[in-house]
Amino acid sequence: MKARGWLVGLALAALVLLPLFVQGTYYRFLGIVVFIYGIVAVGLNILAGYAGQLSLGHAALMAMGAYTTAILTKALAPVAFFAVTGLHIWLGVIAGTAAAAAFGALLAFPALRVRGPYLAMVTIAFGWVIFKVLQEWVSVTGGDLGLAAIPKAQIGPYIFDTQNFYYVVLALFAVALLLQQRLVGSQIGLAIRAMKHSEIAVSSVGINVHRLKVLVFVISAAFAGFGGTLFAHQQNYISPDNFQFFSSVFFLLAVLFGGAGTLLGPAIGAAVLTLLPEMLHDFEKFRLIVYGGFILVTLYFLPNGVMGLLERRGAAPAGGRSARHGVQPDFAATAGASLELDNVSKNFGGLQALRDVSFRVAPGSIHALIGPNGAGKTTLINVIAGFYRTDGGAVLINGQAANISSMHDAARRGVVRTFQTMKLFGDMTVLEHVLIGLACHSGAGFRLLGRVRAREQAARNLAAARELIALVGLSRFEQTPSSALAYGHRRLLEIARALAVQPKVLLLDEPAAGLITEEIASLAEIIRKLRAAGMTVLLIEHHIDLVVSISDRVTVLDYGAVIADGPPAAVQRDERVIAAYLGPAHALA
Amino acid sequence: MPLLEVSDLHIAYGALEVVKGVSFAIEPGEIVLMLGSNGAGKTTTMRSLAGLLPPARGRIAFAGVDTSRSPPHAIANLGLALVPEGRQLFPEHTVQENLELGAYRHLRRGRRAEFARSLEEVYELFPRMRERLGQPAGLLSGGEQQMVAISRALVSRPQMLLIDEPSLGLAPIPLRSIFDALLALKAGGLTVLIVEQMAWLGLEVCDRAYVLDNGTITLSGSAAEVAADPRVVEAYLGRPADRRRGATSDAPKQFGY
Numbered sequence: 001m002k003a004r005g006w007l008v009g010l011a012l013a014a015l016v017l018l019p020l021f022v023q024g025t026y027y028r029f030l031g032i033v034v035f036i037y038g039i040v041a042v043g044l045n046i047l048a049g050y051a052g053q054l055s056l057g058h059a060a061l062m063a064m065g066a067y068t069t070a071i072l073t074k075a076l077a078p079v080a081f082f083a084v085t086g087l088h089i090w091l092g093v094i095a096g097t098a099a100a101a102a103f104g105a106l107l108a109f110p111a112l113r114v115r116g117p118y119l120a121m122v123t124i125a126f127g128w129v130i131f132k133v134l135q136e137w138v139s140v141t142g143g144d145l146g147l148a149a150i151p152k153a154q155i156g157p158y159i160f161d162t163q164n165f166y167y168v169v170l171a172l173f174a175v176a177l178l179l180q181q182r183l184v185g186s187q188i189g190l191a192i193r194a195m196k197h198s199e200i201a202v203s204s205v206g207i208n209v210h211r212l213k214v215l216v217f218v219i220s221a222a223f224a225g226f227g228g229t230l231f232a233h234q235q236n237y238i239s240p241d242n243f244q245f246f247s248s249v250f251f252l253l254a255v256l257f258g259g260a261g262t263l264l265g266p267a268i269g270a271a272v273l274t275l276l277p278e279m280l281h282d283f284e285k286f287r288l289i290v291y292g293g294f295i296l297v298t299l300y301f302l303p304n305g306v307m308g309l310l311e312r313r314g315a316a317p318a319g320g321r322s323a324r325h326g327v328q329p330d331f332a333a334t335a336g337a338s339l340e341l342d343n344v345s346k347n348f349g350g351l352q353a354l355r356d357v358s359f360r361v362a363p364g365s366i367h368a369l370i371g372p373n374g375a376g377k378t379t380l381i382n383v384i385a386g387f388y389r390t391d392g393g394a395v396l397i398n399g400q401a402a403n404i405s406s407m408h409d410a411a412r413r414g415v416v417r418t419f420q421t422m423k424l425f426g427d428m429t430v431l432e433h434v435l436i437g438l439a440c441h442s443g444a445g446f447r448l449l450g451r452v453r454a455r456e457q458a459a460r461n462l463a464a465a466r467e468l469i470a471l472v473g474l475s476r477f478e479q480t481p482s483s484a485l486a487y488g489h490r491r492l493l494e495i496a497r498a499l500a501v502q503p504k505v506l507l508l509d510e511p512a513a514g515l516i517t518e519e520i521a522s523l524a525e526i527i528r529k530l531r532a533a534g535m536t537v538l539l540i541e542h543h544i545d546l547v548v549s550i551s552d553r554v555t556v557l558d559y560g561a562v563i564a565d566g567p568p569a570a571v572q573r574d575e576r577v578i579a580a581y582l583g584p585a586h587a588l589a
Numbered sequence: 590m591p592l593l594e595v596s597d598l599h600i601a602y603g604a605l606e607v608v609k610g611v612s613f614a615i616e617p618g619e620i621v622l623m624l625g626s627n628g629a630g631k632t633t634t635m636r637s638l639a640g641l642l643p644p645a646r647g648r649i650a651f652a653g654v655d656t657s658r659s660p661p662h663a664i665a666n667l668g669l670a671l672v673p674e675g676r677q678l679f680p681e682h683t684v685q686e687n688l689e690l691g692a693y694r695h696l697r698r699g700r701r702a703e704f705a706r707s708l709e710e711v712y713e714l715f716p717r718m719r720e721r722l723g724q725p726a727g728l729l730s731g732g733e734q735q736m737v738a739i740s741r742a743l744v745s746r747p748q749m750l751l752i753d754e755p756s757l758g759l760a761p762i763p764l765r766s767i768f769d770a771l772l773a774l775k776a777g778g779l780t781v782l783i784v785e786q787m788a789w790l791g792l793e794v795c796d797r798a799y800v801l802d803n804g805t806i807t808l809s810g811s812a813a814e815v816a817a818d819p820r821v822v823e824a825y826l827g828r829p830a831d832r833r834r835g836a837t838s839d840a841p842k843q844f845g846y
Contacts, residue, residue, distance in 0.1 A: 370760075371760070372730070372760045372762065372763075373730035373731035373732050373733075373758070373759065373760050373763060374730035374731070420758065484602055484605075485628070486627035486628040486629075486632065487627065487632065487674060487675075487754070487757075488626075488627035488786070489627050489628060510758055513757050513758050514627065514754060514757055514786055515627065515786060516624075516625075516626050516627070516786050516788065516824060516825050517788065517824060517825050517826060517827045518626065518823070518824040518825070519626060519627060521827075542758065542759060542760050542761065542764075544761060545827070581760055581761065581762065582761055582762075583761045583762045583765055585761060585765065
């Protein structure tokens, strides 16, 4: 990391000094183009690389920026005040960036419903509509002829030509890279990266995924629009042809080529893809074939892009066995809430998954929910945690109707769950998973700049995350990507992430699946600690020994209905429970 | 001659070595259990045997053929079938389609009669498969899905099965039927390597067992020997009094947790 910092510094120094050694404006002009495209690519990288939202409409967002500033500055240029101060240029840059950001928010709405290739289609359509509007709305945009005589960038009486604008755009490009780094390293950056892997899990820790998505689109569009404004003031002439579909493809290609989801990827991609065609002039009419072939071959051998190869995860998972009988830290005191289900029903089409389910989970108790596979246990958790709406009945928390509207709403109100089919964040580390869980209450979510308080908060979060990871016994795996964890360890990570949200009611969906006896014993110890701290735990589990040894009360579901409810020993004796679920092996005589 | 022979197997993810020199052999008709805590390298070994993860070093020989560099489909075609961790069914396809994909190497050559015969064997093992044939696999209960996963491997008419964690997420009754099915397969003479966290169940069906710890084999022996080893009792079985072998005990149990 440190070495890379030096390399980036060296590269910047080289870019600053380069113009002193080359003659003419040609190379400076090329540099400006690379930097502008780089800024747009950085924006797309945040959206597509980090957040996993594919866009093929970024040229249109760039156009929004370019046209807004062009129209505005052309209108204001005759005013003497602006001609003297040059303020209209910078007003235009701000307005253009804002206009693109607004359209980014608009573009986010389809992304709330569709994803992957469908989202790409929507963004293509968006780009096409903008392109057509630019062509047809002649009175404002100049139609196919475009807008000419756009003022050059200017501060006071000083007007930037290509020679000097090079340095301005270089500085702005460096700022864009820095902003990207800050964003990705922040709490919100963690959430953005997590969203790429599981939106459901992100909302389960109390983050409003819809808002997050709109925010990412706005940020990304702002970068594109900002790049567009610089483009307008550099070229002094823009037309719809500058912002065609192929330009959008170019930006996506630059991101993929350089390495999607890497800090420097978009810079490298934009540089190589801009400069390469210039270097291929010798090939004349075969130029584009060579260009295309080069990209094809590179992506074949470097499927994760140039930086993907260089950044290949150095963080190796720790070796050795899991911490057995290690000292677990205690869990901070929690005010556990009571959870009550009052005649809860849920239907899927004709299938009645839950029928008038009623039972009460006392605050600060461990309550087990058992039943055959397909009895509706996970459906019930989904209802309690706000993933499904009930079709009848109510969920009460501390005696009040909860009316939970969404998963993040549930999490914020202290109802937090783990997932039977685990939903972890792919290549993100164990530590990062738990830090995301802490985002809900730490309030550091939307702070981008490194203020002192934010830094203190980050230090507190780090300490809290480490403690939770130690609690579940994964300390040796802090830097391990979740995808490299063994099955049972992933389950423990799900618990640590949920605990980070500071639940009042914790819903555990088969936490012991895939654990060996010894590991289940430590899990039992953890759950007992949570109860001792005051937390309410609802546990779905098939390891009957675990259920019986730690639960205060057990509810049994079969075909969506409660068939037994009582202390473990009584449930184990129940004939219906033995017939439907336990079988003779686990029956208590 | 052993059907599967593994010598000095090393498997790594990038720089991290997960399996560090494992050697074992499985004779035809044997059921062998592999025990180990999470992260010990069991699933990694299974994946490597099935060709999903090429080993860094060492030799895997199946039916006399060196398969350490073979792609997964070639290994499957040699008759080594994997029932993967978490079942990995094709959830939107019907049970029949899942099974047809399992029998792909036979159906591709037009051996429908063979497939029909395999189906009959599957019905014998899991009578419920017959009525579930037309349903999407993803809508079945956990136990039934595990039955489909095992059946899908069986209809390829393998010489040997690799079964990774068949008990995952199963309620007690379906869990019992899965292990009863494994006992039936054992009686039929099938060779099986099984990874199972519920050690008492695994030890009930297997002939021999290995304990994998931190990427190396630390214990091996007959099922009875391994079950009696104090380390195994401590880590995998809990106190002996806690465990029963399918029978109802009359005294209230003490629990190991």
